[in-house]
Amino acid sequence: MEDRISCHSVCRWTFHAGKGGFVPEDAVPEWAAARLDTPGAVELVGKRIAPRLPAHIRLGMELHYDYEVDESNAGAVAEALLDSGIHLALITPGAHRHFAYGGIASLDGEERRAARGFCERTVDLAYGPLRKAWNPEPGLAPSLALWNGSYGYDLATVGVAEMYRHLKEGVAGLCGYEAKKGGELFVAIEPKPNEGHPAMLLPTVASAILFWKRLREEYGVDLAGKGVNKEFGHSEMIGLDHVYDTAEEIDNGMLAHMHVNSQGLSDGIILGGPGKFDIDHGARINGMNVAIAGLARRAGYARWKGHDMQARPYDNEEQAIDRVIRSILSWEACEMAEREMDTAVLLRYLERRETARAEDLVREAVMSAYRHFDAMYKG
Numbered sequence: 001m002e003d004r005i006s007c008h009s010v011c012r013w014t015f016h017a018g019k020g021g022f023v024p025e026d027a028v029p030e031w032a033a034a035r036l037d038t039p040g041a042v043e044l045v046g047k048r049i050a051p052r053l054p055a056h057i058r059l060g061m062e063l064h065y066d067y068e069v070d071e072s073n074a075g076a077v078a079e080a081l082l083d084s085g086i087h088l089a090l091i092t093p094g095a096h097r098h099f100a101y102g103g104i105a106s107l108d109g110e111e112r113r114a115a116r117g118f119c120e121r122t123v124d125l126a127y128g129p130l131r132k133a134w135n136p137e138p139g140l141a142p143s144l145a146l147w148n149g150s151y152g153y154d155l156a157t158v159g160v161a162e163m164y165r166h167l168k169e170g171v172a173g174l175c176g177y178e179a180k181k182g183g184e185l186f187v188a189i190e191p192k193p194n195e196g197h198p199a200m201l202l203p204t205v206a207s208a209i210l211f212w213k214r215l216r217e218e219y220g221v222d223l224a225g226k227g228v229n230k231e232f233g234h235s236e237m238i239g240l241d242h243v244y245d246t247a248e249e250i251d252n253g254m255l256a257h258m259h260v261n262s263q264g265l266s267d268g269i270i271l272g273g274p275g276k277f278d279i280d281h282g283a284r285i286n287g288m289n290v291a292i293a294g295l296a297r298r299a300g301y302a303r304w305k306g307h308d309m310q311a312r313p314y315d316n317e318e319q320a321i322d323r324v325i326r327s328i329l330s331w332e333a334c335e336m337a338e339r340e341m342d343t344a345v346l347l348r349y350l351e352r353r354e355t356a357r358a359e360d361l362v363r364e365a366v367m368s369a370y371r372h373f374d375a376m377y378k379g
Helices: 038-052 074-084 109-127 159-181 205-219 232-237 242-251 287-298 317-340 343-351 355-378
Strands: 006-011 057-065 087-093 143-147 186-190 226-231 255-259 305-307
Touching (some): 006 087, 006 317, 057 109, 074 087, 087 109, 143 159, 143 226, 159 186, 159 205, 186 255, 205 226, 205 242, 226 232, 226 242, 242 255, 287 355, 305 317, 343 355
Parallel strands (some): 006 305, 087 143, 186 226
16 A cells, blocks of 8 residues: 655646647647637546546646746636646746747847746746645645757857857846745756757756756856756657666756656657657656666655656547556556665675676566556556
């Protein structure tokens, strides 16, 4: 019987009718914008996802300002969260929808000023009408995620150094603004190697960690509550090791938020992986995720585990909802299997170079995770 609490967050942007372009834009007509607004999405999570999860799981929602939540609907969103027993887990400025030339890193001063104001309004909303939807427990305040989707470029020029300087100034200023509001949010940079530009500022976890250290050195930014929202799939996209990413975040005290979804090619079942576009599969059961679950537990991480995922373009509503449930249960299963593993024995095997026996332990943990998943899913 579980006696712990595990916090997972579901993303508002998962619930859309279809991406369009090369895939259908109407695969889930029930989720068309005209039929499902953000309060309705919160209610959907509360009624159709929460009841299918174990009792020890607490749910949060992740939202973009200003196309999922804004000044006009924030009150209704907060009420829907409260009514559903769901908390605000993350809010992020959807700047990529407005600023195509770098946002707060732009070489265009007018765009920089507009993007800075946009980010400040995101903070205002979190501390304003959405404040009552925060989880009041220590350490579970929402994340203010800074995705680098607008911090990009497509020309190789010396202007890149100027963009980086503007980015430092912009984020340092935003941190100062948030501190004056209360300094309670966890400010988390979410790295990505590409999208929405061919080349991005802050493409990796290491880039984000170094960036924060430079902000402390150059601008005196207090790094308490600052860190990285590491999305496993973003590291997988360029062949990096998200297990080591986690160790690096922990070593620097910067594991602020997690997006545990996969890019693919991590369990021998689904396809994707390095060199592919961002597929946004849900969390998968594999040895890497068992290892990350162990690293996070040993570091005392008890914050939100986000599921930034997409339904498949051929899914109907029922199967799309089921994928979110499967993602949450897959991660829970990895955590359960990791806690059962005898880590002392594992480390002794590794010390003695008995790596085949260490592999046996990991394989048994993966098999155990699949058994836990089956029990939770069927139960």
